Amino acid sequence: MPVRVRMAPSPTGLLHIGNVRTALFNWLYARHEGGEFRLRIENTDTSREVAEAVDQIKESLSWLGLDWDGPLTFQLDRMDDCRQVADGLVADGKAYEDEGAIRFRMPDEGSTGWDDVVRGRVEIPNETIEDLVLIRSDGRPTYNFASPMEDVWDGITHVIRGEDHISNTPKQINIIRAVGAEVPVYAHVPNVSGPDGKKLSKRHGAVTVDEFRKDGYLPEALLNFLALLGWAPDGETTIMSRDELVERFLLERVSPSPAQFDYAKLDWMNGIYLRELSSQEFAHRLVMWLGENGYEWDAQRVSRAAPLVQEKIARLAEFPGFAGFLFGEVEPDPAELDGGAPMLAATEEALVSLEPFEAESIETALRAAADGLGLKPRQAFQPVRVAVTGSKVSPGLFESIELLGRETTLSRLRAAAAVVA
RNA sequence: GCCCCCAUCGACUAGCGGUCCAGGUCGCGGCCCUUUCAAGGCCGUAGCACGGGUUCGAAUCCCGUUGGGGGCACCA
Numbered sequence: 001m002p003v004r005v006r007m008a009p010s011p012t013g014l015l016h017i018g019n020v021r022t023a024l025f026n027w028l029y030a031r032h033e034g035g036e037f038r039l040r041i042e043n044t045d046t047s048r049e050v051a052e053a054v055d056q057i058k059e060s061l062s063w064l065g066l067d068w069d070g071p072l073t074f075q076l077d078r079m080d081d082c083r084q085v086a087d088g089l090v091a092d093g094k095a096y097e098d099e100g101a102i103r104f105r106m107p108d109e110g111s112t113g114w115d116d117v118v119r120g121r122v123e124i125p126n127e128t129i130e131d132l133v134l135i136r137s138d139g140r141p142t143y144n145f146a147s148p149m150e151d152v153w154d155g156i157t158h159v160i161r162g163e164d165h166i167s168n169t170p171k172q173i174n175i176i177r178a179v180g181a182e183v184p185v186y187a188h189v190p191n192v193s194g195p196d197g198k199k200l201s202k203r204h205g206a207v208t209v210d211e212f213r214k215d216g217y218l219p220e221a222l223l224n225f226l227a228l229l230g231w232a233p234d235g236e237t238t239i240m241s242r243d244e245l246v247e248r249f250l251l252e253r254v255s256p257s258p259a260q261f262d263y264a265k266l267d268w269m270n271g272i273y274l275r276e277l278s279s280q281e282f283a284h285r286l287v288m289w290l291g292e293n294g295y296e297w298d299a300q301r302v303s304r305a306a307p308l309v310q311e312k313i314a315r316l317a318e319f320p321g322f323a324g325f326l327f328g329e330v331e332p333d334p335a336e337l338d339g340g341a342p343m344l345a346a347t348e349e350a351l352v353s354l355e356p357f358e359a360e361s362i363e364t365a366l367r368a369a370a371d372g373l374g375l376k377p378r379q380a381f382q383p384v385r386v387a388v389t390g391s392k393v394s395p396g397l398f399e400s401i402e403l404l405g406r407e408t409t410l411s412r413l414r415a416a417a418a419v420v421a
Numbered sequence: 422g423c424c425c426c427c428a429u430c431g432a433c434u435a436g437c438g439g440u441c442c443a444g445g446u447c448g449c450g451g452c453c454c455u456u457u458c459a460a461g462g463c464c465g466u467a468g469c470a471c472g473g474g475u476u477c478g479a480a481u482c483c484c485g486u487u488g489g490g491g492g493c494a495c496c497a
Contacts, residue, residue, distance in 0.1 A: 012497080257490095258428095312459045380456080
């Protein structure tokens with residue numbers, strides 16, 4: 001039987017990164033096995049927010065490149081089927097009515113167990129499982145009834161989900177057995193917690209896909225990082241393309257112990273991916289990101305500035321802070337200009353009629369100017385950098401000056417000179 | 422309270438009885454390079470939670486303790 005897995009989010013908000021990690025394992029398994037990855041929405045009502053949330057979930061998955069197979073299905077559409085099954089269970093004496101609701105009769109003795117792909121044999125005493133409500137008194141099925149039934153109807157072969165579902169599993173297995181269907185294989189993957197071991201939340205940093213996107217992470221880097229949370233192909237490999245991930249992913253190698261989300265490592269990895277991009281592609285991503293985030297900066301200029309920062313930033317969102325001086329005014333801190341008057345003047349003089357006005361010639365001219373004043377490059381360029389870029393930290397000075405252009409550079413040098421004077 | 426899960430450097434992990442006085446990556450520290458910041462190169466730091474077994478031999482198997490986490494809804 002071909003493998004078929006699913007991601008079953010509830011449309012309550014933006015896609016959480018923890019859910020993405022679980023979805024990723026499902027997707028990787030499906031693609032590795034040549035099976036199907038289904039997307040099913042576990043909605044229970046028809047409020048307007050649902051439609052928006054569904055669109056956001058689809059948009060996030062698309063951005064990440066996690067494509068799903070077959071039609072998108074909704075729990076809502078199977079409520080009648082659930083009720084029918086519940087009625088049948090009542091007729092068979094396997095469920096009973098209780099104050100308007102329908103409850104499933106769980107076995108009282110023995111235990112319910114399964115061979116979990118990541119945890120091995122798990123056995124839960126039946127006496128600890130309460131009779132479960134199948135249908136609420138208002139007629140709607142509960143999650144623990146609808147979910148396993150949908151798995152049955154969809155022909156799901158492997159249920160790969162978070163470990164928080166472990167206690168639901170024996171309940172669902174009993175229901176599936178009661179309706180005479182085949183029980184799927186279960187794999188409970190470990191949870192992802194915050195850097196402090198607590199539940200990953202907003203105060204730790206980005207948590208939804210949208211936030212990571214806004215922070216300037218690349219989807220391929222995010223996936224690579226997420227894949228390594230609870231799984232590793234071996235003890236050496238860390239950087240893997242999407243294809244390599246698919247090729248090497250083995251569900252049996254997923255670790256049962258929980259992992260902490262390390263933002264610093266994600267940043268490092270994103271930087272690796274950013275630097276591996278061709279300069280054209282890097283520029284393209286920058287332009288796209290800026291466009292998505294409200295920056296109306298000239299694409300041509302952004303593309304020319306891109307090479308100056310490609311090795312310096314770890315996230316696309318750092319670009320404005322690094323290269324903003326090319327797109328707007330600067331306000332140098334007078335204190336950082338202190339003592340720079342001679343070099344500012346010398347620089348202005350050196351650049352006034354320099355030809356050609358290019359990084360290489362600019363460098364030669366400025367080094368000569370520094371030399372003439374008996375200054376070390378380090379101390380000489382500092383005030384010039386501050387005057388021109390507005391900061392002590394910037395892309396290469398000479399390239400920056402070339403890009404900025406003679407006029408703007410000279411006016412900034414004069415403005416700074418006026419301040420120190 | 423009851424049930425379940427987990428346990429190797431600060432973090433992610435490799436290790437599935439001897440090849441491990443435990444390897445890789447991030448982070449951190451140092452050095453080199455250097456116009457700032459990065460990037461890059463080199464070196465270094467740091468771990469098998471504890472206690473019992475089993476075995477000629479345990480990070481690897483078993484039991485217990487401790488410590489984390491999850492679940493006990495007419496939520497999903």
